[in-house]
Amino acid sequence: MPKNPIIIEQTFNCAAPRLWQAITHVDEMRQWFFDNIPNFRAEIGFETRFMVDAGERQFMHVWKIVDVKEEALIKYQWIYEGYEGIGFVTFKITDGDGVSLLTVISEGLDSYKPQVLEFTRESCALGWKYFINERLKSYIAKAIR
Numbered sequence: 001m002p003k004n005p006i007i008i009e010q011t012f013n014c015a016a017p018r019l020w021q022a023i024t025h026v027d028e029m030r031q032w033f034f035d036n037i038p039n040f041r042a043e044i045g046f047e048t049r050f051m052v053d054a055g056e057r058q059f060m061h062v063w064k065i066v067d068v069k070e071e072a073l074i075k076y077q078w079i080y081e082g083y084e085g086i087g088f089v090t091f092k093i094t095d096g097d098g099v100s101l102l103t104v105i106s107e108g109l110d111s112y113k114p115q116v117l118e119f120t121r122e123s124c125a126l127g128w129k130y131f132i133n134e135r136l137k138s139y140i141a142k143a144i145r
Contacts (some may be wrong), residue, residue: 006106006121008128012140016095018130019102020071022140023091031130034061039074042068044076049081054118059083078108085112104132 012019022028026040036050046065059101060081067075070072071093078087087108094101112119 003110006022006109006125006128007108007127008132009102010102010132010137012102014100014144015098016071016100016138017019018144019093019100019140022095022136023102023107024074028139029144037094040107041065041068044068053086057116059118069107077127080112083112083114085119087111088110102132103117104128104138 001049009017024042029037029040034050034052037048038050039048044065046114049060049062051103062079062081064077067073067078073090073092075088075090078089087106090105092103106124109121117123
């Protein structure tokens, strides 16, 4: 079991189906997550890969979907090509009365080798806070107007 997961939680003023759509439909994911995701399907076994430019370094992201519960949970295996290590990211939606809680759990960060700045716990936590608490929050707010 990976140690020290990073956990980010954020509430959204929408029902679970709307939030699920934002985190699983590639056209929407490009609006708040990575704009160069080539394709995406919320299906176990689906894989996608794309390059992310982090300034000093570029990282080939390789995602494989390992678990899906429609409108409730999606889990990716997350590999950076050319680096040792395997991470997992889980997006879990808890539906309330017109309000949804999204919990993002990032595990396995400690497995990535070599340790570069982008793989530090601080960098990863800041990245998830940015994507979930800022980008996705803003995207959903605009989408439901």
